[in-house]
Amino acid sequence: MKYIEQGTRKFRLANLALFAGGFNTFAILWGMQPLLPDIARQFHLSPTMSSLSLSSTTVTLSVSMLIAGSLSEVFGRKSVMSFSLIASSALCILTAFAPTYHLLIVCRVLQGLVLAGLPAVAMAYLGEEILPSSLGLAMGLYISGNSIGGMAGRIICGTLTDFFNWHVALASIGVISLLASILFWAVLPPSSHFTARKFEIGKLAGSLVRQLAEPGLIYLFLIGFLLMGSFVSLYNYIGFQLIAPPYSLSQTVVGFIFIVYLVGTFSSAWMGMLADRHGRRKILQLSLLIVLLGASITLVPSLWLKIFGIAVFTFGFFAGHSIASGWVGRLSSHDKAQASGLYLFFYYIGSSIGGTVGGVFYSRLGWNGVVLMIAALTVLAIVFSVRLAVIAKRKWLVSTRNASN
Secondary structure, rough: OOOEOOOHHHHHHHHHHHHHHHHHHEEEEEOOOOOOOOOOOOOOHHHHHOOHHHHHHHHHHHHHHHHHHHHHHHHHHHHHHHHHHHHHHHHHHHHHHOOOHHHHHHHHHHHHHHHHHHHHHHOOOOOOOOHHHHHHHHHHHHHHHHHHHHHHHHHHHHHHHHHHOHHHHHHHHHHHHHHHHHHHHHHHOOOOOOOOOOOOHHHHHHHHHHHHOOOOOOHHHHHHHHOOOOOOOOHHHHHHHHHOOOOOOOOHHHHHHHHHHHHHHHHHHHHHHHHHHHHHHHHHHHHHHHHHHHHOOOEEEEEEEEHHHHHHHHHHHHHHHHHHHHHHHHHOOOHHOOOHHHHHHHHHHHHHHHHHHHHHHHHHHHHHHHHHHHHHHHHHHHHHHHHHHHHHHHHHHHHHHHHHO
């Protein structure tokens, strides 16, 4: 069977479908973020408790990431991704009408379980179906759908909450996502190079354990954990500060501040290119220092400097995440898909734990406490990156010696 090639109708349809799918997944996942102050107000919650509406989703997402790829080996790539998108859209609409916070959390937990279907499977689909020379463009368009979805979800929810309420905002995201899901199902070309396999839980578990024992990989997993914990903490609680005096911004304005998210689309590609040229270790550590600098700038009272600090922080985060996630495949010596799944597991667990712990720091120490926590996590990530570089260099020397022999 022929691979899908750039310039063909199938290529355009595949990219349209995966762009729509990425938009759906990340609009649903992150659209909740600007709503946290309103949810806290309606249900009389602390910032920490309201953040559970996001953390509960990312913790179940992280677990389901480990098995969604294996399920797609049994039921097919398109089937698993389509089910994921339609089910998560329906749950998003149900979440909007949750009468109690407990029911809202139940809906968000279920969303996390089904949301993993697209991010865990899309890259496998692209790798199997797209001609290698066209893969870079296809992957870039898919990732841009992810980032635009995350940004649009925040902006749409923030704006509609201002004009109506958070219930209307969330229901609207659900309806838009449902339409995107139907588009995805209708236009994505079926798999031509996929062969169904049996689901072997023992084999999967054994592979995951071996990945954890692989020298150096655990440090990449922990860096992903620390990066995402920092990222979610900043974005979860900056809204609480900006809608309060002396800034007193509306939800619409706070939502539009998330446009700085777009700098991540640029930094992930540009810093990744620099990493290829100057070495991953140097550019990863530079990215982590940029994260630390951006978080520190947000301590300045000036609103414009705060926004600038968020942009700098976001630039560093996406650069660091791009380099770390790409490094996983290089360090892993077997079952690279499982290694990537484990990285995403730690990544989203970091979101859950970091987002919740950040709320404790915010409740007790205000914004200074959140920045203090982010600084501690980032410094720890820098320490791990130094250790990682030593191990990576040792592995390279061993492989070079073996090749020469």
